[in-house]
Amino acid sequence: MADVTADDGALRRFLHGLPGVDAVGLQARAATLGTRSIKTTAKAYAIDLAISMIDLTTLEGADTPGKVRALCAKGVHPDPTDRTAPKVAAICVYPDMVATAKEALAGSGIHVASVATAFPAGRAALPVKLADTRDAVAAGADEIDMVIDRGAFLSGRYLAVFEEIKQVKEACVRPDGSAAHLKVIFETGELETYDNVRRVSWLAMLAGADFIKTSTGKVAVNATPPVTLLMLEAVRDFHAATGVQVGVKPAGGIRTTKDAIKYLVMVNETLGEPWLTADWFRFGASSLLNDLLMQRQKLGTGRYSGPDYVTVD
Numbered sequence: 001m002a003d004v005t006a007d008d009g010a011l012r013r014f015l016h017g018l019p020g021v022d023a024v025g026l027q028a029r030a031a032t033l034g035t036r037s038i039k040t041t042a043k044a045y046a047i048d049l050a051i052s053m054i055d056l057t058t059l060e061g062a063d064t065p066g067k068v069r070a071l072c073a074k075g076v077h078p079d080p081t082d083r084t085a086p087k088v089a090a091i092c093v094y095p096d097m098v099a100t101a102k103e104a105l106a107g108s109g110i111h112v113a114s115v116a117t118a119f120p121a122g123r124a125a126l127p128v129k130l131a132d133t134r135d136a137v138a139a140g141a142d143e144i145d146m147v148i149d150r151g152a153f154l155s156g157r158y159l160a161v162f163e164e165i166k167q168v169k170e171a172c173v174r175p176d177g178s179a180a181h182l183k184v185i186f187e188t189g190e191l192e193t194y195d196n197v198r199r200v201s202w203l204a205m206l207a208g209a210d211f212i213k214t215s216t217g218k219v220a221v222n223a224t225p226p227v228t229l230l231m232l233e234a235v236r237d238f239h240a241a242t243g244v245q246v247g248v249k250p251a252g253g254i255r256t257t258k259d260a261i262k263y264l265v266m267v268n269e270t271l272g273e274p275w276l277t278a279d280w281f282r283f284g285a286s287s288l289l290n291d292l293l294m295q296r297q298k299l300g301t302g303r304y305s306g307p308d309y310v311t312v313d
Contacts, residue, residue: 033269057217068091087108143180154192187215188215247280
C-alpha cells in the first residue's frame with residue numbers, strides 16, 4: 001500500500017481503479033437491511049448498545065461552560081431515574097470547551113472528543129488546522145474529529161487531502177507518545193457521488209484515520225443508510241487488504257431508536273460482531289439519546305413517558 005501513496009498519479013490511479021458503486025444495488029441492500037425486525041430482548045440489548053455508542057454533542061456558537069457541564073452530567077447518567085442506563089461513549093465539543101468537559105468527566109470513563117481543523121467548513125490554512133488540533137489535544141481531548149478539504153478532493157487534489165489527514169494525525173500525538181484517536185469527516189452530502197464516497201473512504205484510511213465519519217451535521221444532507229453501508233463495506237475491504245481495523249461514525253439526521261437499530265443491523269451484517277462496540281462504531285447525535293431513553297423506559301414499564309421525562313439539550 002505504500003506505493004499507492006507515493007505520488008499524486010499513483011494515488012489517483014488507485015482511487016479511480018476501485019470498483020464503481022452499483023447505486024441501485026447499494027440502495028436496495030440498505031433498504032432490505034432496514035426491514036429487519038428486532039423484538040423484545042434483542043431490542044433492549046440494541047437500545048443499550050446504541051446509547052453506549054453515542055457521541056453526545058454540542059457544537060453551537062452559544063455554548064457555555066454551564067451547558068457543557070450539563071451535557072457531561074447527562075452523558076454520565078442519561079436517565080437519572082434509572083442508574084442501569086449505560087453512559088454514552090463521548091462528549092463532543094469545540095476545542096475551547098475541551099478542558100471544561102475533561103474536568104466534568106473526570107473518572108467517568110467517557111471520552112472527550114473535539115472537532116478541529118476549522119470545523120465545519122474546513123476553510124483554513126493547514127498551519128491553523130494543525131494548531132487547532134494541537135490545542136485540543138493539549139487541553140485533554142481523547143479524540144479529534146477533523147473535516148477534510150472537500151474543495152481539494154472534488155478538484156482531484158487527492159494527495160493534498162491525504163497529506164493533510166496525515167499531518168493532522170501526527171498533530172494528535174501527545175508528548176508522551178500516546179495519541180488522540182482521529183475521526184475523519186467527509187461531509188458526504190457534498191461529495192456528489194457514491195464513487196466519491198468510496199474513494200474518500202479509502203483515501204482517509206490509507207492516511208491513518210482511526211474512524212471515518214459521514215458528516216458534520218451542519219449541512220442539508222447528513223448520514224444516510226446507503227452512504228453508511230458503502231463506508232462499512234469500504235472498511236471491510238480495507239481490513240481484508242491490510243489487516244487494519246477502522247471505525248465508522250454516521251452523524252447527523254439519526255433521531256429515532258428505529259433508525260439507530262437499522263444502522264446496528266448494517267454493522268452486524270457487513271462487519272460482524274467485532275465492530276459492535278463503541279470502540280469501532282459511534283453515532284454522532286444528541287436528540288437520538290432522548291428517543292432511546294423513552295423507548296428504553298417503554299420496554300421496562302409498558303408505557304411511554306411524558307415529554308418532560310428527558311432533558312432537552
